[in-house]
């Protein structure tokens with residue numbers, strides 16, 4: 001199957017006619033091709049987007065909202081097709097794509113269809129100065145949205161929906177590793193009545209298509225989610241052009257478990273926060289710290305629950321709708337972890353496990369590849385728990401971004417806080433305790449953009465989302481992202497009495 005670029009409402013081959021292979025992580029086999037677009041494709045897309053901008057930015061909020069709702073409905077009505085495409089492209093369990101990724105993609109459009117109708121700018125009555133100020137919030141023009149492979153349609157739409165709701169035209173690039181659902185979104189947008197040129201989807205490598213988006217002088221802002229190294233490169237490239245930047249980068253998130261927590265709830269949630277999506281979520285709690293009095297029982301229970309997790313082909317008997325059943329598929333009852341996204345990523349994660357001793361840890365369980373019958377070339381890895389004795393080791397300082405967590409005891413709240421804050425990252429933190437005072441103290445002092453207490457990945461789309469330190473710059477979500485995708489212009493009117 002050949003994926004195409006979506007430019008000005010048309011599906012097109014890349015101008016260079018250069019193509020990349022698209023791999024199925026569950027089998028390790030090539031199952032399609034995607035355009036390796038370059039600066040010429042980005043140039044064409046940007047010209048159409050720029051031409052459409054005056055019209056789209058003057059389209060009423062009601063009409064924009066109506067189109068966004070149509071897109072949300074279009075996604076929902078194709079739930080099975082999109083979920084199967086996502087699972088096949090990424091390797092994640094189909095059940096996860098069906099219950100999390102695709103529903104959230106629809107929610108992103110529905111949420112911003114409502115939010116744009118409520119978004120308002122400020123006015124300031126300048127008492128005593130005989131002046132009144134009001135602020136206009138103007139869309140920026142053409143903006144770039146670059147998204148990663150871990151939550152493909154979920155994160156792609158998390159950027160695109162607010163950008164177009166705010167009146168911008170968009171050049172969007174999904175990850176070259178997982179392009180399929182972004183491709184399918186093009187048709188949905190056309191059917192929903194989105195005018196040609198408002199959303200342009202250009203596929204290809206970061207170093208060619210992505211770089212061309214960063215460098216294009218007409219692209220006024222970049223919203224990016226991905227690795228911290230890439231974020232640094234984006235910041236360096238865009239700073240001299242004074243582009244607005246929103247960077248959602250990596251995490252090495254602490255999961256602080258105190259002895260007074262609701263143990264059963266904590267244990268079940270910690271399994272999820274460690275291994276959901278094969279641990280490939282920037283919010284996963286990859287560093288688990290446990291109060292010493294609870295440590296031995298936690299270690300025993302956690303490791304035994306991890307050993308029960310099932311690694312297997314992302315499709316199961318329960319989730320497969322029947323349309324795309326692979327020929328050699330042997331039916332499983334349940335799967336907790338599917339395949340990692342790519343061979344190179346599997347090898348990167350394995351390096352941390354194979355060198356665990358040298359990197360400061362002892363493997364307690366997992367760590368080996370899993371061979372799935374009929375899919376021996378797939379990128380399957382056991383969920384892995386590593387015990388560490390210090391937070392300063394490589395295993396606790398570098399983002400692994402796979403099904404690997406470390407565990408370590410702490411003696412008191414002060415030490416827990418020091419450990420939690422002791423990395424260059426600052427995306428999210430989870431705290432398990434029933435003590436309200438402790439909750440308030442830690443919420444105040446944790447260096448993180450998001451603190452979850454007695455929960456994890458509990459998302460209200462109105463809330464600010466993003467990180468501090470090497471986890472990024474700026475906030476997505478709610479009105480924060482609508483502010484990002486608009487420029488404030490203050491108007492001061494003097495009057496006589």
Ligand SMILES: NC(=O)C1=CN([C@@H]2O[C@H](COP(=O)(O)OP(=O)(O)OC[C@H]3O[C@@H](n4cnc5c(N)ncnc54)[C@H](O)[C@@H]3O)[C@@H](O)[C@H]2O)C=CC1
Pocket residue numbers: 146147148149150173174175176204205206207209210211214225226227228230231233248249250251281282345348399400401
């Ligand atoms: N915070 C997060 O959610 C994510 C973190 N990561 C981390 O990053 C590591 C590397 O993963 P990658 O797949 O290489 O992520 P990446 O950061 O390179 O890829 C994310 C997106 O950026 C694009 N990109 C790459 N280079 C670019 C450039 N020069 N200009 C413009 N766009 C560019 C890619 O094509 C993709 O669409 C992972 O091992 C993981 O640790 C990866 C994906 C998501």
Ligand SMILES: O=C(O)/C=C/C=C(\O)C(=O)O
Pocket residue numbers: 148150151155158225226248280281282283459465
């Ligand atoms: O917005 C969310 O709910 C989750 C976002 C997750 C990421 O940005 C990520 O894993 O990269």
